[in-house]
Amino acid sequence: MIELINLSKRYKSLRAVDGINLEIKQGARFGFLGPNGAGKTTTIKMMAGVLMPTDGRIIINGHDLAKDPVAAKQCVGFIPDRPFLYEKLTGLEFLHFIAGLYGLNNNGKLNHRINDLLDLFGLGRWGEELIEGYSHGMKQRLVMCGALVHRPKVLIVDEPMVGLDPRGARLVKNIFKEQVENGVTLFMSTHSLDVAQEICDEIAIIQGGRLIAQGTGESLRRKAGVDGNLEEAFLRLTEEKEDLHGSPDSSVAPRLSGV
Amino acid sequence: MGHLILLLRPGFLGFKNRLSRAHGSGFKKPAFMGVLGLVFGLVLFVLSSRVLVYFQSVEMIGDLLAKELLSMVFLTFFSLLIFSNIITALSTLYLSKDLEFCHSVPVSVEVLFAARAFSTFLNSSWMALIFAVPILGAYGYVYAPGVGFYLNLLHLMLALGLIASGLGILLTMILVHIFPAQRTRDVILLLSILMVVGLYLLFRFLRPERLVDPETALSVMHYVSALKTPDSPYLPTHWITEILWGCLEGSERGGEVFYVLLTWSTALALLVFNIWTASFIYFGGFSKAQEAKKRLMGGKRVLELLIRVVTKPFKADLSVMMAKDMRVFFRDNTQWSQLLLLSALVVVYVYNFKVLPLEKSPLPLDFLQNGLAFLNMGLAGFVLAAVGVRFVFTAVSAEGEAFWILRSSPMRLKRYLWGKHFFFLVPMLFLGLVLIVVTNNFLEATRFMMLLSSGTMFLMVAGIVSLGIGFGAMYPRFDHENIGQVATGFGGLLYMMVSALFIGAVVVLEAGPVYLLFMSEMKGRPISTLERIYMISSFSGVLVLISAAVLKPMSMGLKALEETRKGQ
Numbered sequence: 001m002i003e004l005i006n007l008s009k010r011y012k013s014l015r016a017v018d019g020i021n022l023e024i025k026q027g028a029r030f031g032f033l034g035p036n037g038a039g040k041t042t043t044i045k046m047m048a049g050v051l052m053p054t055d056g057r058i059i060i061n062g063h064d065l066a067k068d069p070v071a072a073k074q075c076v077g078f079i080p081d082r083p084f085l086y087e088k089l090t091g092l093e094f095l096h097f098i099a100g101l102y103g104l105n106n107n108g109k110l111n112h113r114i115n116d117l118l119d120l121f122g123l124g125r126w127g128e129e130l131i132e133g134y135s136h137g138m139k140q141r142l143v144m145c146g147a148l149v150h151r152p153k154v155l156i157v158d159e160p161m162v163g164l165d166p167r168g169a170r171l172v173k174n175i176f177k178e179q180v181e182n183g184v185t186l187f188m189s190t191h192s193l194d195v196a197q198e199i200c201d202e203i204a205i206i207q208g209g210r211l212i213a214q215g216t217g218e219s220l221r222r223k224a225g226v227d228g229n230l231e232e233a234f235l236r237l238t239e240e241k242e243d244l245h246g247s248p249d250s251s252v253a254p255r256l257s258g259v
Numbered sequence: 260m261g262h263l264i265l266l267l268r269p270g271f272l273g274f275k276n277r278l279s280r281a282h283g284s285g286f287k288k289p290a291f292m293g294v295l296g297l298v299f300g301l302v303l304f305v306l307s308s309r310v311l312v313y314f315q316s317v318e319m320i321g322d323l324l325a326k327e328l329l330s331m332v333f334l335t336f337f338s339l340l341i342f343s344n345i346i347t348a349l350s351t352l353y354l355s356k357d358l359e360f361c362h363s364v365p366v367s368v369e370v371l372f373a374a375r376a377f378s379t380f381l382n383s384s385w386m387a388l389i390f391a392v393p394i395l396g397a398y399g400y401v402y403a404p405g406v407g408f409y410l411n412l413l414h415l416m417l418a419l420g421l422i423a424s425g426l427g428i429l430l431t432m433i434l435v436h437i438f439p440a441q442r443t444r445d446v447i448l449l450l451s452i453l454m455v456v457g458l459y460l461l462f463r464f465l466r467p468e469r470l471v472d473p474e475t476a477l478s479v480m481h482y483v484s485a486l487k488t489p490d491s492p493y494l495p496t497h498w499i500t501e502i503l504w505g506c507l508e509g510s511e512r513g514g515e516v517f518y519v520l521l522t523w524s525t526a527l528a529l530l531v532f533n534i535w536t537a538s539f540i541y542f543g544g545f546s547k548a549q550e551a552k553k554r555l556m557g558g559k560r561v562l563e564l565l566i567r568v569v570t571k572p573f574k575a576d577l578s579v580m581m582a583k584d585m586r587v588f589f590r591d592n593t594q595w596s597q598l599l600l601l602s603a604l605v606v607v608y609v610y611n612f613k614v615l616p617l618e619k620s621p622l623p624l625d626f627l628q629n630g631l632a633f634l635n636m637g638l639a640g641f642v643l644a645a646v647g648v649r650f651v652f653t654a655v656s657a658e659g660e661a662f663w664i665l666r667s668s669p670m671r672l673k674r675y676l677w678g679k680h681f682f683f684l685v686p687m688l689f690l691g692l693v694l695i696v697v698t699n700n701f702l703e704a705t706r707f708m709m710l711l712s713s714g715t716m717f718l719m720v721a722g723i724v725s726l727g728i729g730f731g732a733m734y735p736r737f738d739h740e741n742i743g744q745v746a747t748g749f750g751g752l753l754y755m756m757v758s759a760l761f762i763g764a765v766v767v768l769e770a771g772p773v774y775l776l777f778m779s780e781m782k783g784r785p786i787s788t789l790e791r792i793y794m795i796s797s798f799s800g801v802l803v804l805i806s807a808a809v810l811k812p813m814s815m816g817l818k819a820l821e822e823t824r825k826g827q
Contacts, residue, residue, distance in 0.1 A: 011826060048667040052824040073669040084660035086583060088590040093583070100579025101668040130590070146664075 001026045002047070002154060002187060007056035009042050009209075016042045018209035019056070024187060024202075026153075029180050031200030032189040035238055039209040040189040041081060044158045047187065048078040061153050074102065077147030081159040083139035087132035091123055091142050094131060095149055102150035117145040120175065122168070136163040144172065148179070155179060157188040161195055173199055193230045203230075205237055213237050262366045266374035269357075288749050295752070300393040307397035315401065325398075326504050332394055333496035337423055340387050344427025347383040350740060351375045352428070352541070353435060353548040362545065372537035380424040388416055398507060408506035411519070415499045418526045422495050425529030432536060435544035498522050562589055576670045577678040584682060587657070594742065597649055605694065608642055612698040625705075626781075632704035633766075633773055636712045636719075639694040640762035643687060643723050644755055648746045651683045651727030652754050655820070656736045656745045672820050676728055676813055683724050691720045707780075711773065715801070719765055722808030723758055729812025730754035733819040761808050765801055772797045 002024040009017040017039040024030045034040050045051035047058055049069055058065040063072035086094060095114045096106060104110050118124045121141040131139065140163050147155060155176070161169045176199055180186050190196050196203055197217055204214040213220055217230050224233035310328070314321045352358075352375050361371055395412055398404075491497060498518040505515050566585050570578035588594050615631070655676075658665060665675060695716045699709050734750025745751065772794035779786050786794075 009826070048663075050663050050666045050824065051826050052821075054825075070669040070671060073667060076667070078663075078667040080663055082660075084663065086587060086659075086661050086664075088587040089583060093586060097579045097583045098664070098668075100575040100582075101665070101670050103575055103669070105575055 001028075001059075001061065001185060002030075003057075003059035004043075004047070005057040005059070007043065007046065007058060008054050009039070009046060009051065010054045015209045017046070017053075017206075020206070020209075020211055022204060022211070022214075024185060026185050027180060027183050028202060029176070029186045029200045030188065031196035031203040032187065032206065033191075033193070033196055033203060033234060034189075034206040038206045040206060041158055043206070044080075044156055044187075044189055047156050048076065048080075049073050050078075074150075075153040077150070077152030077155045079140075079143050079147045079155070079157040079160060081162060083136070083143045083163075085131050085139055085142065088130060090128050090130055091118060091134070091145075092127040094142065095145055098146040099149050104150055114145075114149060117148060121145050122171065137165060137168055140164060141168060141172075144175070148175075152184065154185045154187065157186065159190060160188060161190065161192055169195075193234055197230045205234065207238050262370045263374050263377075266361065266366065266371060267377060270378055292749065292752070296389070300390070303390070304393035304397050304400075307394045308400055311397055311401040322508075326500065329398065329504060330496065330500040332391070333419070333499055334494070336387055336391055337419060337494075337496045340384060340420060340423030341427045341430075343383040343387065344379060344424045345431050346743075348376075348379045348428045348431040349435075351379045351382065352431065353545055354740065356740075358545065359549075362542070368542050369534050369538050372541050373534055376424070376428050376533065376537075379428060380420065383427070384420040384424060388420055391416065395503075398503075402507040404507045404509060408503065411502055411506055415502060415519075415522060418522045419495060419499060421526040422522075422529060425526065425533055429529070429533055429536065432533075432540055432544060435548065436540045495522055495525060562586065573678075576668075577674070577681075580665075580670075580675070580678055581682050584654075584657075584679075591742075597743075601646055601649070604642065604645070605690070608638075608694065609697050609701070612701040615702075626777075628702045629704055629708050629777060632699050632702050632708045632712060633770070635695065635698050635702070636715055636769075637762055637766040639691060639698070639716060640719055640723065640765070641759065642694060643691050643720060644726075644758035644762065646690065647683075647687065647723050647727040647758065648751050648755055651687070651724055652731040652751055653742050653745045654679045654683065654728060655731040655816075656739060657742055658737065659739070660737055662735075662737050666824070673817055676732060676817055676820070680724055680728050680813065683727070684721060687724050688717065688720050691716045707776070708773075711769070715765065715769065718802075718805045719762065722761055722805050725809045726754060726758050726761065726812045729814075729816035730757070732816030733812075735820070735823070761804070764804055768797050768801045768804065 002022070004020050004022040007017055007020040007022075008015065020039075020043060032040055032043070042051065046053050047060070047065070049065055049072070053066075058072075060072040061075040063075070065072040086097070089097065092114065095117065096110070099110055099114070100106070115124070115127070118127050121144060123138060123141055123145065126134065126138065131142065134142065140160075144160075147157075157176075160172055160176075164172060173195070176186055176188070186199070188196075188200065200217075202214070202216055203220060205212050205220070213223055215223065217233075220230065220237070221227070221233045224236040226232040226236055311325055314324045314328070317324065352372070361375075399408060399412075498521050502515045502518045502522075562585065566582045569585065570581050573581065612631075612635070665672075692713060695712050696709070699712060704712075730750055730753060734748065734753070736745045736748060736750075739745050775786065775790050775794060778784070
């Protein structure tokens with residue numbers, strides 16, 4: 001399970017994340033939504049141990065990320081939004097590298113696991129090729145293999161569908177669902193409301209660094225007072241804040257028509 | 260013209276924004292670099308002036324030597340500029356991240372090429388041209404020519420820069436056009452490095468020091484006639500030397516106007532020729548450079564065997580990290596090709612000791628041999644620091660934007676940094692000891708000196724590696740396009756300076772006791788108690804200094820790397 005306690009991140013005068021509190025149960029499929037610049041990636045980077053919070057705590061599977069980072073990270077599989085990898089390694093070498101970082105010994109069992117993952121993500125025949133020859137989508141799938149290689153208890157995913165073709169996206173959604181069925185906790189940020197609706201059983205919306213709503217798709221729709229889909233609820237819930245900050249809203253299109 | 264200016268604007272605006280938004284600590288780096296550059300320029304000016312004043316005092320051939328030096332200076336700058344332009348052109352014309360966008364906008368290939376060529380010219384020329392100022396300024400100071408010299412200097416340096424840029428860019432375009440796209444960058448880098456190594460070794464083995472030692476020539480007349488032999492009349496550096504030398508001598512020889520016209524017409528003709536050539540081959544080359552890279556991996560078995568041997572003593576996490584570093588190093592030609600440069604450096608270093616004319620010195624031979632063996636410790640240390648800035652200092656930055664993988668993994672940063680330290684310690688120790696042992700053998704140094712310098716080097720290497728890893732962690736650049744850029748940045752410069760101070764301090768601390776020991780052995784004089792105390796405290800000082808150099812930079816680097824997790 002994941003606990004965020006009063007989590008904050010400040011960049012000079014900007015409060016990117018402002019006192020977030022969340023409790024996500026084991027085996028949950030948690031969606032993290034928000035407009036651009038809302039603080040999603042910052043939150044996720046803090047949860048992955050890549051960025052240090054200014055205030056607050058992150059507890060992963062009972063381990064405080066600040067006090068016992070090794071134990072906390074050992075439970076996590078992290079999939080960032082942009083797949084920066086070691087381009088001069090082959091896919092197979094990369095996965096062995098990741099496995100080694102998580103303390104897995106190089107043996108027949110590991111080889112089997114890595115080959116299974118490559119096959120699962122459709123990269124079986126690319127394993128011996130250098131990563132620099134992979135497309136964006138293939139790199140994204142390789143990162144996912146890497147995140148799963150050590151059988152994490154928590155999957156933290158930032159924009160998983162970017163760069164994936166429809167078949168790849170379908171595959172990834174199925175794999176996430178399968179992981180959750182096996183007891184893995186999924187924390188996923190996405191811009192795609194369809195993906196959130198399809199995969200997640202609970203959703204939180206962040207805006208201006210603060211949580212503005214949390215609940216199931218249905219409860220969010222009720223809160224927004226709309227009967228339609230999640231997109232309408234999302235637009236309604238984030239509308240007020242946007243107006244307060246003077247940001248563009250849905251009425252921008254008519255104004256642009258003359259440009 | 261409008262498009263050209265528009266395409267150049269982002270570069271200028273970026274530069275302007277960086278300057279206008281730099282507050283407080285943002286100014287420290289440029290200010291520090293500026294002061295350092297000024298000091299370096301001043302030292303270069305004083306040294307050049309002294310050399311020229313010395314030349315003037317040599318009868319008959321003084322002016323010939325000064326002109327020869329001027330010609331060599333221009334030739335060196337010209338070669339450096341061409342080399343620098345080749346490397347920069349690869350980035351600005353073919354590999355920059357913004358090129359895809361630039362090629363997608365409705366601007367003609369010629370205009371886009373011209374804008375990029377101009378950026379290449381600016382980026383690769385400014386530093387070489389600035390460093391030419393103190394040397395050429397020294398000529399002005401010593402020969403006190405008229406204002407014509409300075410005016411000619413201004414426009415001729417610009418023309419020389421344009422010609423070098425034109426040649427470098429043309430060569431890059433042709434190479435990219437000929438070689439398969441996936442090999443372009445590697446081939447060019449390899450060729451350039453081979454060229455530099457070849458020229459360097461050739462220059463060294465020609466022993467240019469003989470030129471200033473007229474004794475070795477058959478006769479003075481022979482020597483003078485050798486000096487008077489002109490360099491190639493087809494080289495722009497020859498034309499420029501002739502024009503400027505005329506100004507320095509204050510004599511009108513009639514050929515100057517011809518040479519000025521020749522220089523500028525060459526520069527402008529190259530410009531036009533390059534734009535014309537670009538209209539045919541530039542876009543094709545750019546397109547090929549975007550193609551996916553698939554490479555045959557030769558020597559895989561040897562590499563895997565090497566990896567198995569090296570990583571065997573380590574646990575899984577360090578073992579995979581070292582294996583990754585070795586694979587990346589040997590597959591990235593920009594990395595391992597630097598080994599060629601390093602080998603040339605080492606060969607020349609060792610060769611210099613072999614040809615030292617010790618017997619000509621008025622000092623006692625054994626004193627000189629052992630004195631040089633002692634100094635060799637410091638010099639070898641500097642060679643190691645130069646190697647360190649290329650490979651050890653860049654080790655953390657070499658993770659590039661994939662550093663998030665290590666960050667999010669359960670491996671502690673402290674373990675990561677020390678893992679890197681051990682990884683580089685062994686090859687650096689090997690190199691350091693080879694340098695010391697081989698050169699001391701050439702010098703026929705005593706057993707004591709051999710033991711002392713080997714022992715000191717052994718410990719000093721640990722400090723040099725720690726400084727490299729520590730400073731590399733304090734000044735990481737994960738967003739580099741080419742790892743070579745990292746070594747030449749602010750952090751690399753600081754690492755070199757601190758390493759030089761460290762090596763110098765070790766040598767100074769050991770100099771006193773070594774001198775005492777040597778003199779007591781030579782003169783058969785016993786060492787007094789006070790001298791013993793002095794020696795013990797000096798050697799203890801060395802140990803303390805080395806321990807500090809090993810531990811402190813690592814902890815500072817660790818702290819700095821942890822700090823980067825806080826973000827901007």
